[in-house]
Amino acid sequence: MKKIFTVLLLAVFMLAQFSIASAVAVTGDASITAIPDFSSGTDVDLDWAATGMAAGTKNILVWGREYAAVPVAYDWNDCQLIATIIGTSDASGTFTYDFTTTANLAALSNGDQVEFTLSVDDQTCATADVPAIDSVMGVNYVDTLDPQYYQGNPPSDTGVAPELDIAACNTFEYWALGLDGGPLLPGIAYSGFGTWNPQVTGTFAPPAPLGPDTSLLSWTFNFPATASGVWTATVWPEDMAGNQGAAAEYFRNAVAVDPAELEDCADFTDVAGHADETYIRYLADLGLISGFADGSFGPDNTLTRAEASTLIEISNGYDDTMLPTSAPAGCEFTDVSASDWFAGWVWQACDDGLMNGVGGGLFDPNNLLTRGQVATILNNIFPAYVADPAAFGGFIVTGQPNAILALYPGPIYGYRQAAWTDVSVGAYYAIPVQKAYGWGIAEGTSDTTFSPDQAATRGEFAKMLYRALSVLH
Template sequence: MNKKIFTFLLLAVFMLAQFSMASAATVAGDASITAIPTFAQATGIDVDWAVSGMAAGTKNVLMWAREFPAAAYSMTECQLVATINGTSDANGTYFYDFAATALALGNGDVAEFTITVDSDNCAGAPTLPAADSVMGSTTVDTAFPTLAILNPPSLSGAIFISQPVACNTFEMWGVASDHYGFPSTVGYSGFGDWNPQVTGTFAPPAPITAGESLLSWVNTFPATASGPWTFSVQPEDSAGNMSPSWGYRVSLVIDPTELEDCATFTDTSGHADETYIRYLADLDLISGFADGTFGPDTTLTRAEAATLFEISNGYDVASLPTSAPAGCEFTDVAASDWFAGWVWQACDDGYMNGVGGGLFDPNNLLTRGQIVTIMNNVGLAGPSGGYLNTANVINTLWFFPTPFRTAAWTDVSIGAFYAEPVVRAYGSGVADGTSDTTFSPDQPVTRGEFAKMLYRALSRYV
């Protein structure tokens, strides 16, 4: 896959005596490139220039360009880009059309520019500009962002652009990268904007980040919504390269069930994870407590996690094993325990293992590193039913060869059991870090955090 970075360095230097011609005497003057965008589209770039101190007489300001790979200027490489007529101090903007260039440019090439006064033949000049005369630079980004867009969880087998939502408040989301699949040494302009479009109102997307971005687009259907509603995005990078428009919900007519309020709890209003909690509760994938609370900031035990994953896998109490399958005998899990069948099933499916010494440790708190490891195991083992068996993030996008998002974690050691799952969870957009540089893998996961991860892991990809 070819990517962008067709990098162009703009240099500007006045070499009056060095670019003299037999037919014209050199004249005084000072020229410079005053402004160049850091990144530019593949079509071309605006170069701002200025000239001062020019002596009387006819003068031309000339821009020259060459391909960068050589260590020093070569006369045969130097080619005329533009001739700008002038007889006095002046300034302006020149649009350099990449398509019209005589340079044999390719992916990753660099082009350098210099400016001369009253010299109309760079190749014939007796002395060429020094290699250290750089006055400006730009990186040419030729490709639009790579992206994945996700629809809310659904058990339906229909393609995701035709999926109704489970209740009236939901998150459409996506991940995009301006450097997907390319090494960090390759230049790119960075993510610019999602350009979301909808036939109704919506909350604005999350802020952009350099090179990559995660869109969190929470919508609530108004009670009066009817007819077809379409949600779409058209990501672009900071150089202005735009992806094709991608639709979430393409002309799908509102169903009355989509206007019903999502399940609610007395302690989730205004919580950061409220949308995920209420939506999954509407799908009967998570539940609260008898007093009407959900406890979004309380922690989650290993037994509770086993239960929640196997509910998503399509199991109920009646379908669980009544004794430990081979290899899943734990001395701290008795048949009389409420969680026994759930733990045994999660173990038998390959989602959760013991902690060693014949123990499962069902009442210990689940950490952030452990929860993404379980999700990784779900994808590796292969889901056997329920919501885990749909064309969702956890068994499609999660295992893309290159993550959409990357981070330099300071607290995730190479070789740790959760290292690769952390990369996949963050890269696919399922999990966020606790800061720009920390994932906090040993920190207990909260019920709200788990709901958010589960919502995104079960979101429809195709």
């Protein structure tokens, strides 16, 4: 009996030795040569290389695990076969590591970090040697959220869906504003907008976004005189992790070219090549702004408060036959007389709640309009008309949401935020300025200044008015 037991024990020992020997990693050094900082949580591309491998058949294996303050051992259920190499001592390539087929990495969330290492073995994942617990060759952060964005079609009063609308003339701006990382808590890694391809940094702290938090698209279209048939235009924003929406978004969807779209927009003698040319000419074509008797527009000239009241109420559908002939209650200004050319426009803008006086019973009609006042006027449009917007016409309400009506209500400041050094908390224009910038209607004068007390130029006003009247999609 003792002899039989000894034979059995020897047999078990020999089997164990064979099993151990068969799982010993073969000679060879493998490394991850490149890995994106961020992935969408579905998969990630790893560039790899292996050198000095022994003769025969060997497997390149990639092991993944979620980062933990106290590292956990690699699990063969999260191992994937990169390549089987026969005879060659050196090899390299790109492998797409699929998170969705792993046992422990199939439900990653935003900000999660995944660690990777490689091994060379004559076995496959289920029987290969598990890498040492401190082995990490590359890391990747997870960003699963699609970028948020909205589109601004050119101002229109047709009331049709934005993707079916036509332009008023041959040159117009389609614009859009996108945000990445907005819903995430501070400290959560996200990829940001951009098209860069960075390398591994080696840090285990959440990296700064690779692209900017937000992205403003300004896309100018010029219909050639020979344009015909149907035109389609789409956007499909993508973040640095490769996240996109379910499908491309149309802002023009198989719409036949209209004769009006082949006609030149209204022109002036002094706007060619100006930064605000597209906005000026387009709004002029709609009859919302006008130039001077000599054929110029004066895009760099300043604007008075009286002129601003006129332009905003023209956008609201008024003409001089519809204006009040005396001051409505609450709009009696001592510096506005019935004989003034602007009296009816000022009274109407005041009565509609779009423009207020400056205090002391004054409207200050001939003083220059400031950038902060422009933002305030645009912000006033929503609270003025929220009760019954259908009662107002023109370009303020077109049957489709526009930026100032759809996005300005409440304390929602928009997709972009800025710490302006010259916008004081509590200033009457503080919130309107934040909203105008946040929703893409206005830009700063620098990265840190908005210059709210600086006189607005006629060109700046045209751009802000164009954006504010754009039909959103």
